[in-house]
Amino acid sequence: NAGVMQNPRHLVRRRGQEARLRCSPMKGHSHVYWYRQLPEEGLKFMVYLQKENIIDESGMPKERFSAEFPKEGPSILRIQQVVRGDSAAYFCASSPSGRNTIYFGEGSWLTVV
Amino acid sequence: GESVGLHLPTLSVQEGDNSIINCAYSNSASDYFIWYKQESGKGPQFIIDIRSNMDKRQGQRVTVLLNKTVKHLSLQIAATQPGDSAVYFCAEETQGGSEKLVFGKGTKLTVNP
Numbered sequence: 001n002a003g004v005m006q007n008p009r010h011l012v013r014r015r016g017q018e019a020r021l022r023c024s025p026m027k028g029h030s031h032v033y034w035y036r037q038l039p040e041e042g043l044k045f046m047v048y049l050q051k052e053n054i055i056d057e058s059g060m061p062k063e064r065f066s067a068e069f070p071k072e073g074p075s076i077l078r079i080q081q082v083v084r085g086d087s088a089a090y091f092c093a094s095s096p097s098g099r100n101t102i103y104f105g106e107g108s109w110l111t112v113v
Numbered sequence: 114g115e116s117v118g119l120h121l122p123t124l125s126v127q128e129g130d131n132s133i134i135n136c137a138y139s140n141s142a143s144d145y146f147i148w149y150k151q152e153s154g155k156g157p158q159f160i161i162d163i164r165s166n167m168d169k170r171q172g173q174r175v176t177v178l179l180n181k182t183v184k185h186l187s188l189q190i191a192a193t194q195p196g197d198s199a200v201y202f203c204a205e206e207t208q209g210g211s212e213k214l215v216f217g218k219g220t221k222l223t224v225n226p
Binding site for chain 1 (some may be wrong): 147149155156157158159162202204212213214215216217218219
């Protein structure tokens with residue numbers, strides 16, 4: 001059973017460009033979470049999604065950031081008009097349902113130059 | 114601010130010794146706690162979890178202790194090995210919430226041979 005798959009693993013974007021991060025949850029998992037981690041920091045919750053629904057986006061910046069988890073295909077975290085402060089590791093996690101252990105992917109490292 | 118924190122940012126032990134990593138949480142409504150291990154450049158790896166109706170839970174070489182009175186969580190690693198060197202995070206989840214986890218900043222464990 002493959003784990004949570006994220007791609008790309010590393011992404012470099014110039015300021016003002018768009019970044020798209022993809023996450024395929026573990027097989028059988030319908031709940032997806034996105035977290036952001038700055039260097040030497042813990043993970044900060046961004047958004048919680050189920051198929052075609054955003055359940056909790058309280059950790060998402062109000063502008064430039066969006067997330068989706070379509071009926072078919074991976075979950076996408078989209079960052080528009082990136083700035084240097086967006087440079088971080090973005091982790092996706094999944095669980096089979098709420099109130100269960102969540103499992104993390106290996107992360108996508110975004111560098112904005 | 115963060116409701117989960119750690120007493121010590123770094124911990125250095127000798128190979129074969131036991132390690133104890135501590136965590137304090139402030140939300141008395143939290144009812145589920147997880148310890149994750151994160152190696153450099155990788156995603157958080159689930160180690161062990163505990164629910165608030167328990168005081169202690171044991172895994173392979175690891176034990177988690179929960180003291181709800183003082184809102185304290187600890188991870189004990191027996192016979193620490195060089196492969197245990199990593200950053201350890203505790204995370205909490207609150208009943209009635211949206212299943213999101215709140216992470217502390219982490220403790221960096223270094224095991225000296």
